[in-house]
Amino acid sequence: MAEFKLHCFAASGNSYKAALFLALANADWEPVVVDYFGGETRTEGWRDNLNEMGEIPVLEHKGLKISQSGVILDYLAEVTGKFGPRTDEEKRDIWRWILFDNHKFTSYYATLRFMYGLQKTGDTPVTQFLRDRAIGAYRIVDKHLAANKFLVGDRLTIADLSLIGYVYMPEETGIDLAEFPHIEAWKRRISDLPGWRHPHELMPGKKAF
Numbered sequence: 001m002a003e004f005k006l007h008c009f010a011a012s013g014n015s016y017k018a019a020l021f022l023a024l025a026n027a028d029w030e031p032v033v034v035d036y037f038g039g040e041t042r043t044e045g046w047r048d049n050l051n052e053m054g055e056i057p058v059l060e061h062k063g064l065k066i067s068q069s070g071v072i073l074d075y076l077a078e079v080t081g082k083f084g085p086r087t088d089e090e091k092r093d094i095w096r097w098i099l100f101d102n103h104k105f106t107s108y109y110a111t112l113r114f115m116y117g118l119q120k121t122g123d124t125p126v127t128q129f130l131r132d133r134a135i136g137a138y139r140i141v142d143k144h145l146a147a148n149k150f151l152v153g154d155r156l157t158i159a160d161l162s163l164i165g166y167v168y169m170p171e172e173t174g175i176d177l178a179e180f181p182h183i184e185a186w187k188r189r190i191s192d193l194p195g196w197r198h199p200h201e202l203m204p205g206k207k208a209f
Ligand SMILES: N[C@@H](CCC(=O)N[C@@H](CS)C(=O)NCC(=O)O)C(=O)O
Pocket: 011, 012, 013, 014, 015, 041, 054, 055, 056, 057, 067, 068, 069, 070, 102
């Protein structure tokens, strides 16, 4: 049995954050596919057993069941000694970016992608609002990356792994990533790292409804 088990599915950018960590760290891990589109995470049994919040990803390690991608990444950095902070200042900086990611960068983009790219809602006032907010967050990250190769400390850290989760997701959002050249360059820098794999290569399961 693998050392780490990651409950995930192919279309989950939040899961990809942890899956990519495990791949780049060359860890002994296996994905446990969750039938998200079939409603598995909404069942009482799944929530009682794995995550009362009803969210993917969940990491199992040494009897622990850990949810929230930011906490999972922090835990993985601690137990593997990889991609974590080197100083207290870096630790604070990493958490600034992970919190910004969860509130703004991933959350608006992922919700937009879910509605527009997967549910195929077409454009609505809600998708337009989400796209405006996502573009605002992308501009902030693009500007930061114009002056920095990675988000914190000029090397890959869990801050990058958190924000990059949805940047590789292939579905249409109506946002042209070519408008963000520094995000594009950062994305290429990360895919050039040894061990990098596309989300669909790392995580099994349905890619859409
Ligand atoms: N902040 C959470 C977000 C996790 C999340 O929203 N996961 C999605 C799948 S990618 C989910 O399970 N959503 C269920 C729901 O919103 O009810 C994290 O970073 O882990």
